[in-house]
Amino acid sequence: MKLRLFIVLNLLLVSISLSRAADHPNILWLVCEDATSTWIGCYGNSETKTPNIDAFARQGFRYTHAFASAPVCAPSRSGWITGINALSLGTLPMRSRYSIPHNLIKYYPDYLRQAGYYTSNHTKTDYNIGGRPDEECWDDKVADGWRKRKPGQPFFQVINFNESHESRAFGDCLNTRHSPGEVTLFKYHPDEMGIRMNYAKYYDAVENMDTQVGKALEALDKAGLAEDTIVIFNSDHGGVMPGSKRFLFDAGIHAPLIVRIPEKFKHLWPAASPGSTVDRLVSFVDMPKTWLSLAGAEIPAVMQGHIFLGPNTEPEPPYAFSFRERMDERFDNERSVRDKHYAYIKNYMPYIIWGQHLDYLWKLLAMRTWEDAYKNHRTDAVTGRFFTTKPVEELYDMDADPDNVVNLADKPECRKTLETMRAKLREWQLSIxxxxxxxxxxxxxxxxxxxxxxxxxxxxxxxxxxxxxxxxxxxxxxxxxxxxxxxxxxxxxxxxxxxxxxxxxxxxxxxxxxxxxxxxxxxxxxxxxxxxxxxxxxxxxxxxxxxxxxxxxxxxxxxxxxxxxxxxxxxxxxxxxxxxxxxxxxxPSVGSNDDMFNDEKIMNAYLRESNGLPVPPGLKEVSEKQKEQNAVKDK
The missing domain is CATH 1.25.10 (Leucine-rich Repeat Variant)
Incomplete structure (x- = not known):
């Protein structure tokens, strides 16, 4: 009798577990680094081959207006892990790791785990938050964490792909698969061979990333989990050619976002059928709240953003907001407001130029080539603007000017739009x-x-x-x-x-x-x-x-x-x-675990070098390392 009762109870538990798994979808989040949507084939780029992502888009729903909260990884991911914009959180400077009140603010995987999900993140964290180890909120850091879950337990898996990271565009730009002569440049870049070569190298990197995305999707399918798993693909912000990553232009914050939802979860579809495009405005701060909603997990009141998918979908906001502040050793302070037609940018430090020398950015051949072109008078008003001080306000017509080179802020016919977006920015700043x-x-x-x-x-x-x-x-x-x-x-x-x-x-x-x-x-x-x-x-x-x-x-x-x-x-x-x-x-001229001290060291070395002053040994290591990385053939 006891044996029969034991068997019945176990069968009941298995049944409940399977029922829960059926009701709560698995979620696989594929995150590529740095790639603006326009580098990808299904977003209209005919110069790149991204067959895996393109096929994935035909199976899913492609969002056309998804925007990063910040145009660089650490502040962007700070908002992702908490569901709170880093500008509101106080974690906005790139690589700062300032603490937050962890007793008040948990991370979204904490709520997924409470809801019964097995969570795994492979492997980038970079949450820019002090006071708590980044990995603590995850069960594991492997790419196939679903293999370690309990029978019937739903999983939430993140896989980060660094093949499209900015660093993949560093170094030798020779012998690329793409022909430098055939790439199309952004309008703000001068037509220089060094820039073309760097474009070609990054196109290769994007295609390498696409291959890795395909392998991840294949692994999910071979595990027999594709029909039970919602799959999300997007990037952590835009990039990576100079003037995109770190900046609030469209190329810095406009991210790809594609969501594939199996037939069994058809009630979650945001459009009539797979292969559709969705023009809803989505901000990155919307994502944690949406993932928790899809999982049936608790959504803390402290989270910002709007649920954009599923039965609990909230009204579409009319605007998406982003910010730019200190980037490594360089300061700036900007905000942006986006709707589906216009981009508004407010510069709180207009007295400095866009193109401040930044150690990491200058590792790109394209950046060094661009600077050389400007200094030697090979740029015009459009291609040289990056090295001039900024206007206080910028306004761009995204339909007519996707490269953001024609500022309409002073145009009388655009005054109403400018004033509206200016007012909405202030409302948002006060609210967050x-x-x-x-x-x-x-x-x-x-x-x-x-x-x-x-x-x-x-x-x-x-x-x-x-x-x-x-x-x-x-x-x-x-x-x-x-x-x-x-x-x-x-x-x-x-x-x-x-x-x-x-x-x-x-x-x-x-x-x-x-x-x-x-x-x-x-x-x-x-x-x-x-x-x-x-x-x-x-x-x-x-x-x-x-x-x-x-x-x-x-x-x-x-x-x-x-x-x-x-x-x-x-x-x-x-x-x-x-x-x-x-x-x-x-x-200090020696290494440190403090990012701010290292930024000081980099800035100290740059000031000395650019003014012909001797560089002490500790700082010289910084300088020599950069020069070694920049030693590429520019032919």
Missing amino acids: HDSAMLPEAERLRRAEENKLTVYEMVRDPKLYDLPSYLDAADLALAKDPANKPRLLQCLQSPDSGLRYWGTVGLLMLGQADAKVQAAVKPLLDDPCGEVAAMSAWILIQSGDTAEATKALADRLQKHPLSTLFILNVLDWSHTDLGPYVSALDSL
Whole structure:
């Protein structure tokens, strides 16, 4: 009797398990690195052969308006793992690993595991978050984690493909399968053989990635799991030719997204039949929430985004939002708003150029060729724009100008669209608690002083007055001499955020008069390093360099949080580095596990090399390694 009862109970458990597996689909998420949708055949590229992805698109649903939250991997993946935009989370600088309140914010695999899923990620994490090991939220890191699950247990498997990563376009660009002479260039690139060769090399890389995607799909099919598994394919952002990855142009954030849903889950189809295109706007921050919904898992209230697939589909948002901030050793601060027809970009640091020298980017032959073409007058207004300062606002007609080379922001006929998207951006910034209206070192300092994470600090209006910062930024960016009295008032504020935007506005007005110089000199000793650095730049710009030079050199000797920003100001201001040699020598010149210190080291080496100064041995290793990697035949 007991044996019969034991058998019945086991059969019942198996039945329940199989029923659960039938109700809850397996999910396989295939993620390629860096590839914009336009590199792939089914998205209209006739110069590449991606037969596996193209066939997959015919079996699934191809989304035409999917956008990354950030145009680079770590901040983008930070939003993926939490379901919270990195700009809202405080994890926005590339490779920073700032902590978040892990007691409040779990990762989406945590909820999948609670719902009974076996989870595996192969193998890239790069979540840009401190305080928790990236791998902790996963059951395993193999590519076929489904083999280790319990009988009947649904699985969620991620496979990352690095064959299309930017690094695959580094090095020798000779002997490519694609002919450099036959590739079509983006309109913003000059027609140079070095650029064409790099395109050809990256086309080869995209095709290699397609082969790996095909192998993953074949493995799923051979395991007999294809009819029980929803398969998703997309990239982690756009890229990789210069001017795409790291930037908010279409080529930097417009990602492929294809979803294949088996017949047994037909009720989840977003269109009438496989092979259809779906024009719904999808932001990357929508994905974790959607995956949890498909799995029947708990969706925490803290998650942002909109469910875009399945019975719990939420209304389509009219806009997708993205951001750009510090990229490795280089600072910037931008936001973008996308709908299905227009792209709007707001530049909060318009006084610096797009094409700042970035160590990793300059490993591309195409980037070095582009820079050489600009310096030797082989570019025009379109192909040379990358090396000029930016407008405050950009607006592009995506139907007429997919390469984003014709800025419509000043066109009267586009004023209504511009004003609408500008207003929607502000609404969004307020709703998500945009954390980058304070410069990086200052927001860290303020959070640490209050024993909070940046995420917590920016949600306290007493510590982070976002509406006032947005107003001050607009005042500064207006570049209107009539605003000078109000900008000078900002310098007197007890809030470092307002002081910072005051210095930005006064810098943008140009050569400072005696009144402005007198107002900024006391700020050379400001507790906020970025305020002090911007004040020094104002004085340097005006020819009053002595006090500014001493203040920056003294601050560098103390190696504050703002060191990297100060090094960038030395570059932006084109100042004589002679008086700074001793201060530069005092900075760390050996390796570190801290990404910020390594970025400082890279920037220190670049400043020295570009100004003809000797490079110490520790920094020289950085320089020599880069030169070795750049030693390619440019014929």
